[in-house]
Amino acid sequence: MSEVQFRLLDLNLLRVFDALIEERSVTRAAARLHITPSAVSHALARLRDLFEDQLFVRGPQGMQATPRAAEIGPRLRDGLHQLEMALTPIGFDPQASTRVFTIACSGYICAVLLPELMRRMRTQAPGTKLIVRSFENGVVAALEAGQVDLLVGGFGHVPDRFGSELLFLDAPVWLLGRDYLHPKSELSPDRFARLPRLAGMSSGSAALVEGVVVENGLERRVSLDEHSGVVGVPLGDMDGGPILASIPYSSVAPLIVKHSDMAALLPRRLANLFVQSFDLDIAEPDTELRELEIHSLWHREHGAHAAIVWFRGLLAEVAASL
Incomplete structure (x- = not known):
């Protein structure tokens, strides 16, 4: 992309690009961004003009990234995360926050932890929201990119770039x-x-x-x-x-x-x-x-954010109360 094209680039177009990489669907990307599918299609047309590449083509499993889009995707995720970190206040006030937290876990974890977790979130951080994802392919990459805050489940070998905490044992x-x-x-x-x-x-x-x-x-x-x-x-x-x-x-x-x-x-x-x-x-x-060992797991770079530290602590409190 030339310097002139970069200056013309709308940040919202990059958010659409990132959502399409993740969701592989115009409809799901629109739902994630809270915009209409037609707005996503219009943004994709503008992206194709700017990059002079199709970027996404329809395939048997949804919108497939072209080699150019696949090359851009990981670097773009990292850049968007760094921008978010730069614009986010260092401190975290749960009562005033409207942050959306995202975790990936199984239905078992949802049934055991979520009722009490949601009760405490409504009391301590009433403006926040929680998104729960399943352990589909790519969830670890999403954790590394800052799109998922925590994984909750059973783990074996954990690379050094991740931190973890034992939440509870089960049999x-x-x-x-x-x-x-x-x-x-x-x-x-x-x-x-x-x-x-x-x-x-x-x-x-x-x-x-x-x-x-x-x-x-x-x-x-x-x-x-x-x-x-x-x-x-x-x-x-x-x-x-x-x-x-x-x-x-x-x-x-x-x-x-x-x-x-x-x-x-x-x-x-x-x-x-x-x-x-x-x-x-x-x-x-x-x-x-x-015996089942259930841990919370986070990326060390992203997990040091004050909001995630607070959320990790809240989750640990809920687990301790079981």
Whole structure:
């Protein structure tokens, strides 16, 4: 881009460019920027003229960046973040702030932490907002670019450029349908030993419910904090294979176990919520399984911002109150 073109460049065009890189959709980029899709399309046309490149073309998975746009994207994100940091006051006043905080976590974390977190945010920082993202591809890059403030979940290897704090520990337990499994008596050890479960779970191998995803050097444990874990074979068919081995939606687990003769493996804190709401029971696993360690994680450069330091502290307070 020539010097003349750069002087003509509107900062809002760069925000549109960044949103299109992230969202890969005109509609989603418009929603993110709180403008109309036609305004995004108009801005894209101006960007194409200025850069003399198509920048984004339609593909099977949405708007795909051209090589030129892919080259510009990471540097532009960093520049926009540095500009934001330069214009943001050093101090942070929660009561006066209108900042939007963004975290990435699983549905399990949302269910356990968000109710109390939102209650405290309404009291201490009533003008702030919270955006929750899932752990989709690119979330680590978004954390590095300052587009996500915190990741919350289980992690393995954490590169030095990230800081982390242990929020709480949790353990897997079996969630049981009370009406199906013991409608007339307490659950005895013998009866629990005959409950349906995934074949091989009695071996005690945590690998059955856990994997690792590596992105940009960060290891994230994909385990019961994102999956409902295990729903096993029906009673009376212990020698057969599981008819439902696992499901990726923890919110579905209580419906399955309440209305069928199965059991699901869930984090205890999540299972406790379902027990209260769905009239279910909890039983301890007959073998020791890996305890879940839930951390908050931030980029050291961005995480030193006063607003994020405050938010990290609030999240830690909520976790400590569980």
